[in-house]
Amino acid sequence: MPEKADRVQDQLVAFLPNLRRFAIALCRSRDMADDLVQRACERALANEQSFEPGTRFDAWMFKILRNLWIDDIRKRKVAGPQDDIDERHDIAGVSGEREMEARLALNSVAQAIGELAADQRDVLLLVCVEELSYRQAAEVLAVPIGTVMSRLARARKNLAEATGISSAPTRSPVTKGAAK
Missing domain, CATH: 1.10.10.10 (Winged helix-like DNA-binding domain superfamily/Winged helix DNA-binding domain)
Incomplete structure (x- = not known):
């Protein structure tokens, strides 16, 4: 079983940039996206036995992340609106x-x-x-x-x-x- 765990962990580390990009696109907030990615990684590692070797790891991770995002949306309906990335004025831009x-x-x-x-x-x-x-x-x-x-x-x-x-x-x- 350690072999399978190592493969999931290795794939997860290599896939983090893609996962974060998708999370930012969903959340439109880098802070929320980072939290979402962290929770998706935790869920993947806790449920690594459900990953079938030979199947698409990226699809499996996107599904985990998207399901967590849907759960967050449902929770936020009760909690109220969150900060939007467009409201961040501290992000420096390029001139020209x-x-x-x-x-x-x-x-x-x-x-x-x-x-x-x-x-x-x-x-x-x-x-x-x-x-x-x-x-x-x-x-x-x-x-x-x-x-x-x-x-x-x-x-x-x-x-x-x-x-x-x-x-x-x-x-x-x-x-x-x-x-x-």
């Missing part, structure tokens, strides 16, 4: 016109992602940011693949509308022909 334009565009996209319905946001983050396959995202979210596909399509459409970015393919017909 290009950097400021990029930051404004990023904030616009982040705000638009934040305004998506939770089911659309979760699918968008898992598939587009964490690069899970549709099947893996479906497993994490416990929904059919078709539901993942339709939620992702709606999320992309709503995101494009909210940011003013076209959702049309970016490759031109000339590029397509040249690639053949």
Whole structure:
């Protein structure tokens, strides 16, 4: 059994940056995300016997983290609102016109992602940011693949509308022909 525990622990350490990134996207607060990641790690280590070797460790961890996040949301309905990362004024920014334009565009996209319905946001983050396959995202979210596909399509459409970015393919017909 120590072999299996070592493998879970090793995978967990290597996977921490991905887990933290997903947690920050869910929480929109670095402090809350760090707490969420810590609790997800504790839960994973306490339940490492339930991890099946040969299966996707990332999907297993994303599911643990997401379930904890859902529990937190339910608890916060009673506790009230929490601090938002956008309200942090002590975070230093980079100066310069290009950097400021990029930051404004990023904030616009982040705000638009934040305004998506939770089911659309979760699918968008898992598939587009964490690069899970549709099947893996479906497993994490416990929904059919078709539901993942339709939620992702709606999320992309709503995101494009909210940011003013076209959702049309970016490759031109000339590029397509040249690639053949």
